[in-house]
Amino acid sequence: MDKIIEVTGLTKAYGNVQAVRGLDFYVERGKLFAFLGPNGAGKSTTIDILCTILAPDGGEVRVDGHRLGKEDAAIRNTIGVVFQDHLLDPLLTVEENIRTRAGLYGMGGHQLQQAVQNAAQIADVTEFLRRPYGKLSGGQKRRADIARALVNTPQVLFLDEPTTGLDPQTRKGVWESIRALQRDTGLTVFLTTHYMEEAAEADYVIVIDHGEIAARGTPTALKAEYASDQLRLAPSDEPALLAALAAQGLSGTCVAGAVVVKLAATMDALAILQHVQDYIKGFEVLNGTMDDAFIGITGREIRE
Amino acid sequence: MKALLIRNLKVYFRDKASVFFSLLGVLIIFMLYLLFLGDVWISNLPGVPGARALMDSWIISGLLAVTSVTTVMGAFGTMVDDRAHKIIKDFDASPVSRSKIVAGYELSSFVVGTVMSLFALVLGELYIVARGGLWLSPAAMLTVVGLILLSALCNTALVSFVISFFKSQNAFSTASSLLGTLVGFLTGIYMPVGMMPDAVQVLIKVFPVSHAALLLRQTIMAVPLTQTFAGAPEAMRQSFESEMGIVFQWGGSPMSAATSLGILIGASLLFYGLSILQFSRKSR
Missing domain, CATH: 3.40.50.300 (P-loop containing nucleotide triphosphate hydrolases)
Incomplete structure (x- = not known):
C-alpha cells in the first residue's frame, strides 16, 4: 500500500x-x-x-x-x-x-x-x-x-x-x-x-x-459499527404489537404514532416482520447515517 | 522574495485610502504652511531678501524627511494586516523561509518609502519653481536622491524594529498616528529646532530622522541660503542655520554633515540588527 x-x-x-x-x-x-x-x-x-x-x-x-x-x-x-x-x-x-x-x-x-x-x-x-x-x-x-x-x-x-x-x-x-x-x-x-x-x-x-x-x-x-438501522412500524393494534415484540425479546419505542425497533442487522427486519405482520399497517427500514455513527462514537452531535 | 516584494507593493498601492493616510501627516503640514505657518516665519525675517524662496525650500526639505517615515510605516501596515488576517499562514505553508518573508516586507517598505519620497520631491520642486524659486542643480538633485535612499533605508530599519513589538492592528495604527504627529516635531517642522526647550533639542539631535531632514535642508537650501545671506555677516547665517535645524550644535560646536551621515548609517545598522534579533527571538 x-x-x-x-x-x-x-x-x-x-x-x-x-x-x-x-x-x-x-x-x-x-x-x-x-x-x-x-x-x-x-x-x-x-x-x-x-x-x-x-x-x-x-x-x-x-x-x-x-x-x-x-x-x-x-x-x-x-x-x-x-x-x-x-x-x-x-x-x-x-x-x-x-x-x-x-x-x-x-x-x-x-x-x-x-x-x-x-x-x-x-x-x-x-x-x-x-x-x-x-x-x-x-x-x-x-x-x-x-x-x-x-x-x-x-x-x-x-x-x-x-x-x-x-x-x-x-x-x-x-x-x-x-x-x-x-x-x-x-x-x-x-x-x-x-x-x-x-x-x-x-x-x-x-x-x-x-x-x-x-x-x-x-x-x-x-x-455498520456505530449506527444501527431502525425498523419503523405503523401499528394497526399498538398494545398487541408491543406484546408481540416483547414476546420476541425486543423492545419498541413509540415515536409519533409509530413503533421504532433498533436493528442489530438490517436483515433482522424480515424475521421481526413475520412475527408482527398481523398488528401493523405498514413499515419502513431506515439505514443508519453518518450522523448516527458520529453520535454513537463521540456521544454528542457535531456542532456547526 | 521577488514574488513577495511584488505582492506587497501591489497590496500597498492598490489600497488608495491607506496610501492617502500615509501621506496625511505630510499634507497637513503642507496645508498649514500654505495657510499661515509660512507667513508667520517669513514675518520673522523682515527685510531679508528671498525669504519666501528660502522658507519654501526649508519646508520641502522637512516634508521629504517626514514622507519617508510615514510611507515606510504605512507600507509596513501590510505586514501587520497579514498577521491579523492570518494571511501569513499561507506564506508559511509555502516554500519560503520566515526570514525571506520578513525581508520581503522590509524590501517593499524601502521601495515604497523611496518611491513616495521621489514623488514628493518632484511635487516639491514643482512647487518651489512655481513660486519663483530655482530648480536644483543636477549634482544637488543626485545628492537628494542619495539622501532619500539612505533615509528610506534608515526608516525601514527603525520601523521594522518598532513594529516587532506590535501584534494587533489597533496598536499599530495608534503607534503610526502617534509617530506621524511626533515626527513633525522631532524633525523641527512644526516648530524650528531653535524654538524648542533644550531637553527636546537633545532628543531631536539623537533622533535619526532629524539628521535626514538636516542633510536634506543643507542640500536643497544651499543656493537660497547663499543668495539670502550674500551680504550679511557670517554670524547671522550661522545663527539662522542653528535656529532652523540646518546645522545642529552639539556641545557648543556645529556637527559636521559627515557626522549626520554617520548617524543615519549607524542607526540603520543598529535597528536592522535589533529587528533581526527580535524576529528570530519570536520565531523560536
Whole structure:
C-alpha cells in the first residue's frame, strides 16, 4: 500500500491543554480522506502540523516520504492548502493572487503562466480571473482558494473545513468540484469537515475527539459499527404489537404514532416482520447515517 | 522574495485610502504652511531678501524627511494586516523561509518609502519653481536622491524594529498616528529646532530622522541660503542655520554633515540588527 502521509505518536499541547494526544494514522495515496470531529477536537491543530505551520511537541510525520521538521521545504512543495479562512488579498484580482503565490514556489515566466492557467481551469475560476478577490461570492472565493492551492501541482491537497459558512447550494457545488478534482486527477485529498454527508463520501474517515482517534474506517464500516438501522412500524393494534415484540425479546419505542425497533442487522427486519405482520399497517427500514455513527462514537452531535 | 516584494507593493498601492493616510501627516503640514505657518516665519525675517524662496525650500526639505517615515510605516501596515488576517499562514505553508518573508516586507517598505519620497520631491520642486524659486542643480538633485535612499533605508530599519513589538492592528495604527504627529516635531517642522526647550533639542539631535531632514535642508537650501545671506555677516547665517535645524550644535560646536551621515548609517545598522534579533527571538 502506498502511504502518502504517515503519522506516528503525534502530540501537541498549548500550555496545559493537550490538543493532540498521540495520533497514529496514515493516508493512502489518491484517496479522499476525511478527518471528522467536534470543535476543539484537534482537527485544525493536526492539519496545521501536517502543513508545517505548527511544530509538534512529539511524534513523527512523513509527507510523501519527506520528514517533517527536517525536510519542511520539500513538504511545502508537495502540498497545497485551503485554509478555513479566506487568505488571498482582497484588493488584488484572482489572477494576480494566484500569480504572486505561484512565485513563492520559484516559478517564473512561461512555467508560471502555464501553472496559473492550469490551476484556474481545474478549479473553474477562469470566468472571474480578472475580478478582485474581495468582490467575489463565498463560493467563488473558495474556488479561488482551491486554484491557489493547486498552483504548485501538489501531491496532497489539504482542505480545512472548505465548505463551512457557505449556503447549501454553493456548498454542494464546491463539494462536487472537490470530488471531481480528486476523481479526475488522482490527487490525495485530506479534508476536515463538519458535514456528515461529506464525510460519508470519503474513502476513509477518522473521527477524533479530545485529541485522540475515537474511530476509523470506511464510511460503510463506521455506519455498520456505530449506527444501527431502525425498523419503523405503523401499528394497526399498538398494545398487541408491543406484546408481540416483547414476546420476541425486543423492545419498541413509540415515536409519533409509530413503533421504532433498533436493528442489530438490517436483515433482522424480515424475521421481526413475520412475527408482527398481523398488528401493523405498514413499515419502513431506515439505514443508519453518518450522523448516527458520529453520535454513537463521540456521544454528542457535531456542532456547526 | 521577488514574488513577495511584488505582492506587497501591489497590496500597498492598490489600497488608495491607506496610501492617502500615509501621506496625511505630510499634507497637513503642507496645508498649514500654505495657510499661515509660512507667513508667520517669513514675518520673522523682515527685510531679508528671498525669504519666501528660502522658507519654501526649508519646508520641502522637512516634508521629504517626514514622507519617508510615514510611507515606510504605512507600507509596513501590510505586514501587520497579514498577521491579523492570518494571511501569513499561507506564506508559511509555502516554500519560503520566515526570514525571506520578513525581508520581503522590509524590501517593499524601502521601495515604497523611496518611491513616495521621489514623488514628493518632484511635487516639491514643482512647487518651489512655481513660486519663483530655482530648480536644483543636477549634482544637488543626485545628492537628494542619495539622501532619500539612505533615509528610506534608515526608516525601514527603525520601523521594522518598532513594529516587532506590535501584534494587533489597533496598536499599530495608534503607534503610526502617534509617530506621524511626533515626527513633525522631532524633525523641527512644526516648530524650528531653535524654538524648542533644550531637553527636546537633545532628543531631536539623537533622533535619526532629524539628521535626514538636516542633510536634506543643507542640500536643497544651499543656493537660497547663499543668495539670502550674500551680504550679511557670517554670524547671522550661522545663527539662522542653528535656529532652523540646518546645522545642529552639539556641545557648543556645529556637527559636521559627515557626522549626520554617520548617524543615519549607524542607526540603520543598529535597528536592522535589533529587528533581526527580535524576529528570530519570536520565531523560536
